[in-house]
Amino acid sequence: MSSIRDPGSRPLTARGAATRARIVNAAADLIYERGVERTSLDDVMAESGVSKSQLYHYFADKDALVLEVIARQTERIFESQRPDLEALESLAALKAWRDGILRLNKATRGKGCPLGSLASELANDSEPARKRLADAFSLWRDRLEAGLAKMRDRGEIDASANPHDLALALLSALQGGLLLAKTSRSSRPLEAALDMAIDHIARRATARTGC
Amino acid sequence: MSSIRDPGSRPLTARGAATRARIVNAAADLIYERGVERTSLDDVMAESGVSKSQLYHYFADKDALVLEVIARQTERIFESQRPDLEALESLAALKAWRDGILRLNKATRGKGCPLGSLASELANDSEPARKRLADAFSLWRDRLEAGLAKMRDRGEIDASANPHDLALALLSALQGGLLLAKTSRSSRPLEAALDMAIDHIARRATARTGC
Known part of the structure; x- marks a missing residue:
């Protein structure tokens, strides 16, 4: 990067x-x-x-x-989510990624996402920093989207699912969950947010194969 | 407050x-x-x-x-979401609340949530501010939870739904969506996040009455 x-x-x-x-x-x-x-x-x-x-x-x-700090923190995030983020090809892998995020949140004692904190502080003040942060989030969303597209192509989630919007919503849930977890000193908001997003994605699967 | x-x-x-x-x-x-x-x-x-x-x-x-700024911004948020937040008794009302949030995000030109920004800046630095912010988010979650509990009691969403966790996830999606919208200068992350949360809640309804 x-x-x-x-x-x-x-x-x-x-x-x-x-x-x-x-x-x-x-x-x-x-x-x-x-x-x-x-x-x-x-x-x-x-x-x-x-x-x-x-x-x-x-x-x-x-x-x-x-x-450069933004670039470095982006690298660190991708390193910390390896290999889960690269192997997001199934709902089981998505759940493994979720578990990894929760472990990481515990390990950092709920200090939040370094990119989220930078975005909150800089997005309204520095246009070069805002653009760099927007690019970093886009890259992150791309990785999630690629995994969701594979799940859709393999028939694990519904063909009508929109991987772009699902990835955007999943990343939003993650960022908001991390922020509320940091504020409340509890991992519960993060768990609730990620579980909602993943359950939402999983239901796109059961709606097709269930009922 | x-x-x-x-x-x-x-x-x-x-x-x-x-x-x-x-x-x-x-x-x-x-x-x-x-x-x-x-x-x-x-x-x-x-x-x-x-x-x-x-x-x-x-x-x-x-x-x-x-x-006192935290208290004032909490009041402003509740004022800005009135009457939607107080009348969250149906999925239609939840969608009206979502539309209001999107209008507000447009009106503030995507500057983000004042409480979210304060939480990102202060939660790791000032314990009194962190507690005050955690209380403000709890109050916000309470309002959402009360509405979801009414929907559940009226049979509009499934009896097994957990209003507390759904409200926590909805508030997380909102906060993360606002942060990504502010960073990307686009309302799309906010829309994707809120629509996922509301669709998730709505599917709890159709799962019971549909199929």
Whole structure:
């Protein structure tokens, strides 16, 4: 997702790439904890052990760094949902993905989705960040949609099902469930939201084969 | 929701109540635009035309003001969803509520839910704010749940339906849909999320009376 290059577009050395990655990872962790507004470049330097001149060698300003944080968090989300997200070809696989999300929510102690938090903070303020976040959510929706399209093509869900809208609704339920779980310090809203979405998809199956 | 009183718990004069309300309304508007972190008390004074001594007469600090902003935004949400939210006794009423939400989303140009934004920004940082937000979402879920319970009792949805979980899932779909709509500058995620939730609830009806 994030192509590794320096501002002058020359390829980075291995050491340069490692330094750059250390900066982005530190910024991603701090921003996930505190939000963009309360994370300063000084905090990022202290956390990553990188000097000001090194940081400015790789990033023109905080906005440029934040765009890379969005890319990094998107990668992390896809990594954390591997292999489930790539193998979403059946209702059973969809339920395995749901279980993985709930485990992850527990492991992060319900801190919410890093992309959702970035979107909430930045979508009305920064047009480049909003676009990057919209692209990240589109990619996520694409993965879900591809799985739902396979289920439809294999006849597991009804031929009239719209994988695009179902994926959009599933991702919305996930985001809203994570937000309410974070606020209530309970996984129940997340479970209720995902179970509704998956039950809704499953009923498209039983409506065809049942009754 | 927010009882009107001064810090010493003496009743406010009409003029005092009006000043206090002007401060809270200005803070609510600014925070909806910019977020809590980027809204200073100086901004609130400038926006409301209130002096520093007046502001500190009513609010000990920014945290105290933010708690009142949460209460005010909760009131605004219930006001904006009146009468639909109070009359959620049928699937037709639920669809009217959905249409109202979509109109409101259009009117605010997809800026998202003020409570959702506050929850995303504050739930990990401020325990008093998190609790206040959790209570606000519980109240909202209660209203939806009361409507769904009436539909179940009247036989419009299946007796096995769980109004609590359905309401939690519906509110999650709404919050996630608003977040994705704000990020993508499109109402489609919100429509997909609400339509899934309502279709899910409606199918609980047709499953009983259909087939």
